[in-house]
Amino acid sequence: MSIAGKAVTVALTGNPNSGKTTLFNRLTGANAPVGNYPRVTLTPHRREIIHRGWTITVVDLPGIYSLTSQTPEERTARDFIHFNAPDIVLNVIDSGNLDRSLFLTTQLIEMGRPRVHALNMMDEARRKGIAVDTGAMASMLGGAVVETVALTGDGFDALLDAIVAAAEAETVATGSQITYDRHLEQTIARVTAVIDELHPGKLDRSQSHWLAIKLLEGDDEVLAREGEHTSLIELIRRERESLARNHGEQVDTMIADARYGFINGMLQEVRTLSQAAGGTDLTRRLDRIILNRFLGLPVFLASLWIMFEATFSLGKYPTDWINAAVKAAGTFLNPVIPPGMLHDVVIDGVIAGIGGTLVFLPNIVILFFFLALFSETGYLARTAFLVDRLMHPFGLHGKAFIPLVMGFDCNVPAIMAARTIESPHSRLIAILVSPFMACSARLPVFVLFAGAFFAEWAGTVVFVMYVISILAAMIAAVMIGRFLKGEGQTAFAMELPPYRLPTLRAVWFHMWERAQSFLQKVGGVILVGSVVIWFLQAFPNQTAETEAFDARITAAQAQDDTPERADLLAQLELQKNQDRLVHSYLGRASQAVTPLFGALGFDWRDTTAILTGFVAKEVVVASYAVLYNQSEEGGKDGLKVALAGAMPPLRAFAFMVFILLYSPCLSTIAVIWREAGSWRWSAFSVAFSFGFAWVLAWLVLLVGGLIT
Amino acid sequence: MTDPSTDRNADQKAVTLADVPRGQRALVQRIASDDTQFRQRLQSMGVVKGTAVVVDHTAPLGDPRVYSLMGYSLTLRNSEARHILVSLQ
Numbered sequence: 001m002s003i004a005g006k007a008v009t010v011a012l013t014g015n016p017n018s019g020k021t022t023l024f025n026r027l028t029g030a031n032a033p034v035g036n037y038p039r040v041t042l043t044p045h046r047r048e049i050i051h052r053g054w055t056i057t058v059v060d061l062p063g064i065y066s067l068t069s070q071t072p073e074e075r076t077a078r079d080f081i082h083f084n085a086p087d088i089v090l091n092v093i094d095s096g097n098l099d100r101s102l103f104l105t106t107q108l109i110e111m112g113r114p115r116v117h118a119l120n121m122m123d124e125a126r127r128k129g130i131a132v133d134t135g136a137m138a139s140m141l142g143g144a145v146v147e148t149v150a151l152t153g154d155g156f157d158a159l160l161d162a163i164v165a166a167a168e169a170e171t172v173a174t175g176s177q178i179t180y181d182r183h184l185e186q187t188i189a190r191v192t193a194v195i196d197e198l199h200p201g202k203l204d205r206s207q208s209h210w211l212a213i214k215l216l217e218g219d220d221e222v223l224a225r226e227g228e229h230t231s232l233i234e235l236i237r238r239e240r241e242s243l244a245r246n247h248g249e250q251v252d253t254m255i256a257d258a259r260y261g262f263i264n265g266m267l268q269e270v271r272t273l274s275q276a277a278g279g280t281d282l283t284r285r286l287d288r289i290i291l292n293r294f295l296g297l298p299v300f301l302a303s304l305w306i307m308f309e310a311t312f313s314l315g316k317y318p319t320d321w322i323n324a325a326v327k328a329a330g331t332f333l334n335p336v337i338p339p340g341m342l343h344d345v346v347i348d349g350v351i352a353g354i355g356g357t358l359v360f361l362p363n364i365v366i367l368f369f370f371l372a373l374f375s376e377t378g379y380l381a382r383t384a385f386l387v388d389r390l391m392h393p394f395g396l397h398g399k400a401f402i403p404l405v406m407g408f409d410c411n412v413p414a415i416m417a418a419r420t421i422e423s424p425h426s427r428l429i430a431i432l433v434s435p436f437m438a439c440s441a442r443l444p445v446f447v448l449f450a451g452a453f454f455a456e457w458a459g460t461v462v463f464v465m466y467v468i469s470i471l472a473a474m475i476a477a478v479m480i481g482r483f484l485k486g487e488g489q490t491a492f493a494m495e496l497p498p499y500r501l502p503t504l505r506a507v508w509f510h511m512w513e514r515a516q517s518f519l520q521k522v523g524g525v526i527l528v529g530s531v532v533i534w535f536l537q538a539f540p541n542q543t544a545e546t547e548a549f550d551a552r553i554t555a556a557q558a559q560d561d562t563p564e565r566a567d568l569l570a571q572l573e574l575q576k577n578q579d580r581l582v583h584s585y586l587g588r589a590s591q592a593v594t595p596l597f598g599a600l601g602f603d604w605r606d607t608t609a610i611l612t613g614f615v616a617k618e619v620v621v622a623s624y625a626v627l628y629n630q631s632e633e634g635g636k637d638g639l640k641v642a643l644a645g646a647m648p649p650l651r652a653f654a655f656m657v658f659i660l661l662y663s664p665c666l667s668t669i670a671v672i673w674r675e676a677g678s679w680r681w682s683a684f685s686v687a688f689s690f691g692f693a694w695v696l697a698w699l700v701l702l703v704g705g706l707i708t
Numbered sequence: 709m710t711d712p713s714t715d716r717n718a719d720q721k722a723v724t725l726a727d728v729p730r731g732q733r734a735l736v737q738r739i740a741s742d743d744t745q746f747r748q749r750l751q752s753m754g755v756v757k758g759t760a761v762v763v764d765h766t767a768p769l770g771d772p773r774v775y776s777l778m779g780y781s782l783t784l785r786n787s788e789a790r791h792i793l794v795s796l797q
Contacts, residue, residue, distance in 0.1 A: 066752030070745050099778040100754040218744045252744060256751035260759075287781075291765040291774060385783045389769040392785075492772055493749055493788060496781035 007055040008167040009084075010116075013077055013108065014092030015101050016063030017497045019120045022506075023092055023150035024060040027159075051160040054167060059086065065100075067107040069221035072424065081111055088166050089113045090159075095125035095132065095147070096498075098267055099260075105141060106178055106259040110213060112206025114172045115143035116162045122147040122155070124498075128281075129274040137270040142175020151503065176266075180258045183246065187239045188212050191232075198229050216240060217252045283498040290379070296386045303379075304405060307370040311363050311409060318362035326355030341538075349534030354527060363440075364413055365515050367406065371417060372510035376502030381494060388492060394474045395481030396433070397426035398492070404430070404473060407437025408466075411668045413514065415675050425484065431676050432685055433477045435664035436692075438469040441617035445659050448621055452640040453652040461653070465660055468696075472661055476692060533615050536586040543583050549576035586611070600658070600697050601651050610658070616665045650704040654697040662693035723796060725775070726789035730763045734794035741791040754778040755792060 014020040028047035046059045061080055062073035069075050081089060091108055093101045108115060119125075119132060134145040144162035148155035166173075180188065191212035195203065203211070214222040215236045226232055243251050289295055330351050337343040374380045380399075388398025396404075399421045407414035414434045421427040438446075446465050450458040553572050559565050581587050582604075590608040597607060605624070612619040624643065647655070663686040664672070673682040728734045736759045739747045754777050755761075764781065765774040771786040784792075 066748065068745075068748050068752070070749055097778065097780050100780060103752055103754070217748070249738070250744070250747065252748055253738070253751065253756070256748070256756050260754075260756050287765060287774075291767075293766050293768055297768050385772060385774065386767055388785070389767055389771045492783065492785045493753055494783045495753070496774060496783055498781075 006053055007057065008087040008163065009057045009059065010088045010090045010163060011077075011081055011084075011086035011113075012058055012060045012090050012092065013081070013104070014063060014118075014120075015065055015094060015097075015104060017495060018063065018092045018094040018101060019150040020063055020092040021060060023118065023120060023148065024058060026150050026153050027156060028058055049160075052164050054164050056160070056163060058090070064104065066104060067111070068217070069219055075221065081108075081113060086113065088163055089115045090163065091115055091117045091143075092120050092150075093117060095119040095122045095130060096128055098130075098132075098271060099263060102263045102266075103256075103259055106262055109142060109175050109178065110206070110210045112172070112204070112210065114166050114169070115141065115175075116159070116166055117141055117143055117145045118148045118150075118155075118159055119145060120148050120150050123149045123152075131272045131274070133270040133272075137266065138173075140176045140266050140270070142173040176262070178259055178262045181247070181254055183243060184216075184251070184254055184258075187216065187243060191215060191235065191239065194232055194235060198226075198232060213255065216243075217255055218250075281498075286499055287382075287496075290382060291385070300383055300386055303374075307367070310370065311366045315363040315366050322358050322361065323355070326351060326358065329355075344538065345531060345534055349531045350527065354530065361515065361518060363409060364518055365511050367409060367413055368511050368514040369507065371406075371413075372507045373502060376500070376506055376510075378497045378499045381496050384494070385496065394477045395426075395429060396474075396477050397421050397423060397430070400426060400430035400433075403434050404437055407434045407439060407473075409440055411435050411437065411439050411664060412518070412671050415668065415671045416514070416517075418675065428484065428676060428681070429477055429480050431672060432480050432681065432688070433473045435668055435672075435685060435689060436469060436473040436476055436661055438466055438660055439617065441665070442620075442660060444618065444621045446656060448624070448640070449643070449652050449656050452643040453649040461656075465656060468657060469660055472692070472696070476688075480688070530615070533586070533612060533619075536589070537581060537584050539585055540583070541580060543580070545579050545583060546576055549579065597694075600654060600694070600701065601647070602655065602658075603646075605646075606655060610662065613659065614663060614666060616667070617659070620659060650701060650708065653704065654700040657700050658693045658697040660693070661689055661696060663687075663690045723794055724790045725761065725784070725792040725794050726773075726786045728761075728763050728794060728796065730766060733760055733762050733797045735760055735797060737793040737795055739791055740793050746788075746791070750788075750792070753782055754780075755782075760797075761794065 012020060012024055024045065024047070028049050046057055049056050049058065059080065061077040064071070064074045064077050067074060067078045067081075069078065080086070089108055089111075091105055093105065105117070117138070119134065125132075132145075132147070134147060138145040143166065146155055146159045146162050148159055179185065188209065192205075192208050195208040195211050195215075199208070211222065211226075215226065215232075216239065218240065223233065223236070240251050243254065247254060249257075290299055292299075330347055333346060333351070334343075337346055371380075374383070383401060384398035386398070387401045391398055391400060400418065403414045403417040403421075406417050411434050414437065415431050418427050418430040418434065421430055442465075443462075446462045447458075450461040454461045549572060553569060553576070556565060556568050556572060582591075586608060587604070590611055591604045593611065594602070594604045594607045597610075602610070609620045609623040612623045643652075663669075669682045669686060672685050673679050676682070723734070724740075725734065725736075736755055736757055738757060739750055739755065741747055759777050761775050761777045763773055764776050767773065772783050773786065773789065775782050775784060775789075
């Protein structure tokens, strides 16, 4: 123990949902995201606090039920305790749920690190009529037992005192040994002796004892680590077989039974349950409605509807303000910056691009408010339960439902919401499938095209787009599931936490964190993207063709000032602009890529719209407006008419399908990169959805051609 | 591999947790699965011999279901519950 600098490292462990992260935040003043569902801590946070002259570094390990190597979280926690050997393990226990929570504790005892136990959420437990003799419990568990309420900070002083006391202690409190079946104990002793021989002087007694138990339990990771010691591995195999043969039970089951036996024995001595707190608690009463077989889904759909309704109707006002502010910024800067390139970059590039994205901020913040509410209260875990069976055939986890539904608004928060899915495999599928959900930025394209080509059926055609969107996501999920040879479906076994009222502070930080990351994105990728696109479409601005137009314009200006001349001038300006666009870098790039869409019959204008849509799907309609010589405002019908003559309805439908499904926008690509952890997944997503969109659009043309 | 006494037990009441109707109380006998990870996962969540389990809720399509045990709620898919042998009380 590093007494020298009066500094200790404290590893914070506990079951998911034991209030561990809340305790960490409250203890250290941090703002790590919490949530009333399992597995919120993905990477360890660490913070320092000072108490009685000691510098205490608290490391928040992921919430786990056990110290096996089944999940990444368990491996992270176990490896940290085993290899980093923290001075103290602070074990957070849900006091209302001792029977199960202490299972992890029994394994911590065997790992032998000095321990301090926090009986957390003691207020809830007391209300249930639970009382605990902490003194007796401390001597059995080895290490102080302190009652705490993480939400209010009750018992924190005593907890910190206990940590300092444990740090200052000369010897480690050992606590009681968990006694196993006699045969198993003999086997453990034999294996421990062999391990000590193989690692002379490297492991202390508790470490080799723990290793022996882990090996006998059949822990893959520990077995692999000892793989070089073939004699040991062989011994383990024989012992496991003989124990299983003689006891009719697998060794891991014998070990688990003994641990629960220890817990039962201890709880009989230290816990008293008073019958006073009878009756049904709030959670049971709420679940009778929320988890009702027939009411469950309607209630869920209603809450989703409220969420979307609020997102759009409440979001409308701040969105209008932002729009006004962006407009004002444009009007203000317009005369301030002298005409020229800088002026155009700022007004047409930066302000248009950033302003166009910033307007989504209110929607995103409101959406995250509801999501924070859902997760903090414990409802999110229940929705996963309600829809799991419906999602299962598609290889999607029940928890993937929330991200998918959110994708109708914007794919970016949808992909972030996939964080709630614990299995990395299922989470990755959800991330890669989310972009197929028709986000609100694609709606203008559908509205424009449906109006231009299917005027009488416009509403139905738009609705069909949403149906295709959902079907495409499901098909893609199945395809990606085949493609990814992951560990497949992990066990669904999931704890449903009791309902809890979220703290304002927690909800606020949820929202703030999201808003912040969104603003960072606006200031980063979107700013750069807008400027780049502006340059690509603006240059080269002087070519032989534009000079020819300039000459004709000058000639026209020399004529008498008649209405005809004004018309001619306007006509010439538009033609020049269009011609310039054709020969701009963007125009040339589009024409270079156009052959890709030859089979689909898209021309270079369609290609340009598709390319600009990479930046943000909102740009697609704006591109058409420029390319077809129509101003976006006021000329909507003009654009419709121009479009209607440009391609047959069937191809227009294929184009809509393509826009619906093709590669995600820059922001989405960036967020896939961050959330999936590698740019390769972003690249995969771009390529996969592009190919998927192409094939589907082609199929639309093929099938449509056969029918008509 | 298996102890004859446990086998006889299982034969008499070869009931799995998936068969237990709502509201009925059952005692866990054993987890009949060769998948160590799966067994350990369930054991870490309290599914061990002698644990009393009550079926609380059923999802709209009958799967998964919510069980209450050791004072908390656990959801299991029926495909998982089928591996848990129980005796009815």
